[in-house]
Amino acid sequence: MFRLLDLLISLVLLTLVPRINCLQNGTLAKLKRFVNCEAKNYKPSEVIYRDYWVLQNYVLAGHGSIPCYANVTYTSHADYRYLDNVVPLLERWRSPLSLAIYAPGTDFEPTxxxxxxxxxxxxxxxLVRELCSFHLYFDVEHLPQVVLPPDTSLREQANCSGPAPYENVVKSDMYRTRNTLNYPVNIGRNIARRASLTHYVLASDIELYPTPGLVRDFLNFLGRQVLGVPGQQRTSPMVHALRIFEVKANVSVPSSKSELQELLKSGEAVPFHMEICEVCHRGPGLEEWINASVVSKELxxxxxxxxxxxxxxxxxxxxGTVDDPPYDERLTxxxxxxxMTQAYAMCVLDYEFHxxxxxxLVHKPGIKQPGYRKTIFSQTRRTDGLISRKISKELxxxxxxxxxxxx
Known part of the structure; x- marks a missing residue:
């Protein structure tokens, strides 16, 4: 009975995912013709990468192999404390999610x-079964005691009667905290992006929730305007940027620009990190974007x-795409x-940000305050030194x- 119910729900979900039959007439044919990409081998693999052991595709998404030109993958990173964001993210994204999770030592088991x-x-x-591919990685000097093959590990029964293992985790109790391990954020970003089965990706953070229907609208937009005419070459590479906002802890994440504008007027929403690093996320024409009337339903x-x-x-x-400049993996x-190093490379390459x-994008509810920055970032001097002495010259x-x- 329960298996039949699961099957029926899965079939319903398939109609919600923005696949081929949701695109406007001719869009798929244009994408297939103009997007230069090849299908990847979609199976679990183990590699030693730099100083990390990477379990790529440790959990495979149910969608299986998909055409590399016909969807967009959300690529992100996390440790297990942040897995409460997976379902809220997928409820709005409804397309593939490639998620790299840092799980050194005894953090592997709760992961x-x-x-x-x-x-x-x-x-x-x-949604998780259908759309999410999980990749696990950890330092070769901080291995878990046991790493079971995915087929064996995923046959284990979860404890569904208790709270989720990722809830109410005390950071000071984690293995990486007790062993003073920095979070290798850019290793995770690059692992997740390299594992994407699609050419187009949204490389973002797991707490940033996108507008519902974004993938469908974006692919239709590409089919209408961006792919151009055969033989024409752009003078500059191009990506499509998204404005980012925060909402108060008791406010629901808006699903449309008109909803967002109302929240901005009432003070229940603000531009992202305006009190922490305004210049990092403002970008050109922010006020004009906020105050513009919403005319077209198309993107x-x-x-x-x-x-x-x-x-x-x-x-x-x-x-963007899987071919955009990578993130520098020495930065934590x-x-x-x-x-910043990726952004510098894109500046030198004269990328246009459309x-x-x-x-x-809207951050998980709860607006960060200025004190947040002071209490967390204690290693900026080391990073500044590394960038000025070495990385800037290499770039x-x-x-x-x-x-x-x-x-």
């Missing part, structure tokens, strides 16, 4: 239990910017500036130099 809880117990488990470009001059410290999050979350009009050797581009 597995958390994944099993999402797959077996959570009311949104069908369009509101304005175009570059990461230079007045926006030289901008850290845009964008719909604790040291801050972890996305900011979308009716799509955005100039690899990508060159352009006036107005800064790290």
């Amino acid at each position: 597995i239990r958390s994944i099993l809880y999402l797959l077996q117990c959570h009311p949104g488990k069908h 369009n470009v509101f304005n175009v910017g570059r990461r230079s001059e007045n926006n030289s410290n901008w850290e845009p999050i964008f719909l 979350w604790e040291g801050q500036r972890d996305k 900011i979308l009009d009716n799509a955005f 100039r050797m690899m990508y060159g130099f352009r006036d107005g581009c800064v790290i």
Whole structure:
């Protein structure tokens, strides 16, 4: 009875995922013709990468192999404390999620239990099973005691009667905290993006929730306007940036720009990190974007910017591709500036950031306060030194130099 119910729910979910039959006439054919990509082998694998052991595709999504040109993958990173965001994210995204989880030492066991809880117990488990690929990674010097093959590990039964293992976790009790391990955020970002089965990706943070229907609208938008005419080449590479906002803890995440505008007027929503690092997320034309009336239900470009001059410290999050510059894996979350090196490379390469009009990201409810920055980022000097002594020179050797581009 329960298996039949699971099957019926899964079939319903398949109609909600923005696949081929949700695209406008001719869009799929255009995507297939113009997107230069190849299908990847979708199976679990183990690799030693730098100083980490990576279990890629440890949990496979139920969607199986998909055409690389016909969808968009949300690529992200986390440790198990943040897995409460998986279902809220998927409820809005409804497309593939490639998630890299840092799980050193004894953090590996609660990570597995958390994944099993999402797959077996959570009311949104069908979304997780269908859409989410999990990749696990840990330092080779901080191995778990036991790493079972995925087929064996995933046959274990989760404890559905108790709280989720990722709830109410005390950070000081975690293995990585007790062993003073920095969070290798950019390793996770690159693992998740490399594992994407699709050419187009949204490389973002797991607490940032997208506008519902974004993938469908974006692919239709590409089919209408962006892919162009055969033989025409753009003079500059291009990605599509998303505005980012925060809402108060007791406020629901808005699903449309008109809802967002009302929350901004009432003070229940604010631009992302405006009290922590305003220049990092403002970007060009923010006020005009906020105050613009919503006319078209279709997705369009509101304005175009570059990461230079007045926006030289901008850290845009964008719909791009697996071929965009990678994140520097020597930079950790604790040291801050972890996305700045990628942004510098994109500046030198003269990337255009086409900011979308009716799509955005909203952080999990709860607005960060200025004190948050002071209590967390204790290693910025080390990062600043590493960038100035070594990384900046390497970036100039690899990508060159352009006036107005800064790290």
